Amino acid sequence: MFVLYDEDTKNYMIDHGIDVGVGVMVPVATKLTKLEEHFAKGEAAGKAFRANSIKELAQKTGMDYQTLKDNIERYNQFCNVRHDEDFVKDARYLRPVAKAPFYAVKSVATSLGTLGGVKVNEKLQAVDDKNVPVSGLYVIGNDAGGMYGDSYDLVMAGSTVGFAINSARIAAENIAQDLGAQKPLVIKASDKKS
Numbered sequence: 001m002f003v004l005y006d007e008d009t010k011n012y013m014i015d016h017g018i019d020v021g022v023g024v025m026v027p028v029a030t031k032l033t034k035l036e037e038h039f040a041k042g043e044a045a046g047k048a049f050r051a052n053s054i055k056e057l058a059q060k061t062g063m064d065y066q067t068l069k070d071n072i073e074r075y076n077q078f079c080n081v082r083h084d085e086d087f088v089k090d091a092r093y094l095r096p097v098a099k100a101p102f103y104a105v106k107s108v109a110t111s112l113g114t115l116g117g118v119k120v121n122e123k124l125q126a127v128d129d130k131n132v133p134v135s136g137l138y139v140i141g142n143d144a145g146g147m148y149g150d151s152y153d154l155v156m157a158g159s160t161v162g163f164a165i166n167s168a169r170i171a172a173e174n175i176a177q178d179l180g181a182q183k184p185l186v187i188k189a190s191d192k193k194s
Contacts, residue, residue, distance in 0.1 A: 002061055002104040004072070009095045010035065010103060019093055042105060049104040057102045072097050117145035124171035138175060140167040 014036075017029035042048025051057035054072060058065035078084040079096040118126050118139040125133040139145075141164035 001107050002063070003107055004057075004097055005095070005103050006097045007099045007101055009097075012095070039103070039105075047106045049106075050101050051104075052100050052102075054102060057104055061104050061106070117143045120144045120146060123174040124167050125174070136178075138171040140164060140171050 013032045015031065017031045018026070019028065021028040021030065039048050039050070043050065049057060049060040051060055054069050055065050057063075058068045074086070075084075076096045076098060078086070078089075079094040082091040082094060084091075084094060119131075120139050121127050121131070121133060123133070124138050124140055124144060126137040126139050127133055142160055144163075144167055
């Protein structure tokens with residue numbers, strides 16, 4: 001997929017900042033003062049494209065010109081009437097793709113972390129659909145489900161890393177207990193062999 005924008009939107013992001021942030025990592029109104037520099041790196045890597053016309057943009061990205069043109073025209077109509085019929089995008093974020101040059105950034109699906117995963121109990125044991133622990137099976141980190149409820153905490157950077165470390169510790173202590181060890185299992189960095 002591609003993220004498309006035009007010269008006016010590029011200048012807006014540089015001069016006024018972004019309308020939607022990414023938690024504390026990139027707050028709302030952050031000015032993208034290095035956008036040109038980063039875009040140039042994307043162009044060199046074949047992931048960002050700049051063109052003086054929609055037709056040229058279609059050629060550079062490999063998109064079908066007529067489909068791209070039709071979609072941009074439809075989107076621009078939504079911008080004109082301040083209502084997105086297709087995706088109900090908030091009107092304050094509707095910015096037309098109308099002024100050259102035009103920009104496209106290639107995007108791919110990826111994963112930041114999981115919010116699902118294998119259902120576990122408080123000991124990090126995997127449980128079946130009746131919440132019965134699966135003997136000997138422990139799940140930690142992003143593979144463990146249940147860390148989040150109906151929300152995702154973007155204001156706490158590193159929360160999945162903290163959970164990964166602590167879930168590993170909790171699981172290791174419970175594994176040691178299941179194996180009959182008298183003391184919690186502790187692995188020190190100095191115990192590792194290179």
